[in-house]
Amino acid sequence: xxxxxxxxxxxxxxxxxxxxxxxxxxxxxxxxxxxxxxxxxxxxxxxxxxxxxxxxxxxxxxxxxxxxxxxxxxxxxxxxxxxxxxxxxxxxxxxxxxxxxxxxxxxxxxxxxxxxxxxxxxxxxxxxxxxxxxxxxxxxxxxxxxxxxxxxxxxxxxxxxxxxxxxxxxxxxxxxxxxxxxxxxxxxxxxxxxxxxxxxxxxxxxxxxxxxxxxxxxxxxxxxxxxxxxxxxxxxxxxxxxxxxxxxxxxxxxxxxx
Numbered sequence: 001x002x003x004x005x006x007x008x009x010x011x012x013x014x015x016x017x018x019x020x021x022x023x024x025x026x027x028x029x030x031x032x033x034x035x036x037x038x039x040x041x042x043x044x045x046x047x048x049x050x051x052x053x054x055x056x057x058x059x060x061x062x063x064x065x066x067x068x069x070x071x072x073x074x075x076x077x078x079x080x081x082x083x084x085x086x087x088x089x090x091x092x093x094x095x096x097x098x099x100x101x102x103x104x105x106x107x108x109x110x111x112x113x114x115x116x117x118x119x120x121x122x123x124x125x126x127x128x129x130x131x132x133x134x135x136x137x138x139x140x141x142x143x144x145x146x147x148x149x150x151x152x153x154x155x156x157x158x159x160x161x162x163x164x165x166x167x168x169x170x171x172x173x174x175x176x177x178x179x180x181x182x183x184x185x186x187x188x189x190x191x192x193x194x195x196x197x198x199x200x201x202x203x204x205x206x207x208x209x210x211x212x213x214x215x216x217x218x219x220x221x222x223x224x225x226x227x228x229x230x231x232x233x234x235x236x237x238x239x240x241x242x243x244x245x246x247x248x249x250x251x252x253x254x255x256x257x258x
Contacts (some may be wrong), residue, residue: 004078005177007147007149007152008176008201012174014105015239019042019044019047019089019092021041021043021044021047021089022047022085022089023086024040025037025040025041025047025224026041026085026246029050029078029081029082029085030082032078034070034073034074034077034078034081035070035073037058037073037081038069038070038073038074039069039070039073041069041073041085042069043064046088047088048069049100050084050088050091050232051072051081051084051085051088052066052069052089053067053106053110054068054073054084054087054109054110054113055072055075055084057106057107057110060076060114062075062108062138065147066182072236077080077129077131079117079129079133080113080117080133082133082134082137083113083116083117083134083136083137084113084137085137086121086134086137086138086141086191086203087109087113087137088105088244089191090109090138090140090141090144091109093141093144093145095144095147095148095151096239098147098151098152099147099150099154100146100147100148100150100151100154100157100168100232101143101233102228102232103149103229103232103233104186104229105140105143105144107131107229108140108143108224108229108233109140111224112136112139112140112220112221112224113137114118114219115220115223115224116135116136116216117129117133117136119135119216119247119249119250119253120216120250121218122133122211122250122253123216123247123249123250124212124213128213132197132200132213133195134188134214135200135201135217136198136217137166137219138184138187138188138191138193139181139204141181141184141187142181142183142184142187143233143236145173145183145187146180146183146236147166149176150168150171150172150175151164155174161219167235167236167238167239168235168236169235169236169237170238172236179237180204180205180221180236180237181201181202181203181204181205181218181237182202182205182216184201184202184204185198185199185202199211200214200217201214201217204217204218204221205218205237206218206240206242206243207240207258208248209240209242209243209245211246212247213244215241215243215244215245215246215247216246216250218239218240218243218248219243219244219250219251220238220250221233221236222234222237222239223254225237241254
């Protein structure tokens with residue numbers, strides 16, 4: 001491996017602990033108190049602005065810009081609010097300079113969140129989505145870490161990809177011993193998500209594609225990475241078409257839309 005386990009541990013050690021304001025906001029959201037959660041979020045200007053940016057993006061299609069945090073939380077509900085707080089934590093990891101993937105990360109993050117909510121509810125129902133909202137927020141964080149890991153070896157990455165037709169996902173695994181989703185699962189463990197959720201994220205690699213939620217996240221990542229704006233991410237995973245057998249409603253809606 002070109003990137004040692006010690007180097008990987010160094011990058012993962014840079015994953016910040018959950019800020020106090022975000023922790024308190026999550027606490028109130030878990031208690032079901034949107035107003036207290038919104039008022040707590042007001043104490044962190046960066047968190048407040050992050051939520052405003054994501055909710056007012058084109059992917060949520062609000063008719064008018066909304067800036068009041070209580071109103072924002074009320075409009076999007078408990079589960080999406082939880083996801084947005086996790087998204088804020090993820091944003092703390094975003095590289096100051098992207099060296100491998102030339103994407104607008106906030107746009108990717110917003111669309112992944114939006115699609116994850118839509119298709120989780122479509123495929124499994126709202127109650128199931130309520131159990132796993134954090135997954136849609138945490139998976140994009142691995143993209144940031146991958147860019148940092150590969151970016152620090154950019155010369156070697158370019159040399160290898162120019163001399164052999166290797167996908168970045170394959171190269172990532174050869175260089176680190178880990179896939180995109182395995183890195184995301186490590187982040188989830190650092191943030192103390194339940195083992196079941198960490199396993200769902202890890203199994204989103206879909207080598208066997210046995211878990212329906214893992215199949216959905218696998219499919220959604222590939223689907224978004226196939227769009228022109230996010231095409232740089234396309235080679236990070238090896239798409240397993242068998243995932244579509246586990247998510248028929250999602251597959252049908254997306255196929256019909258396209």
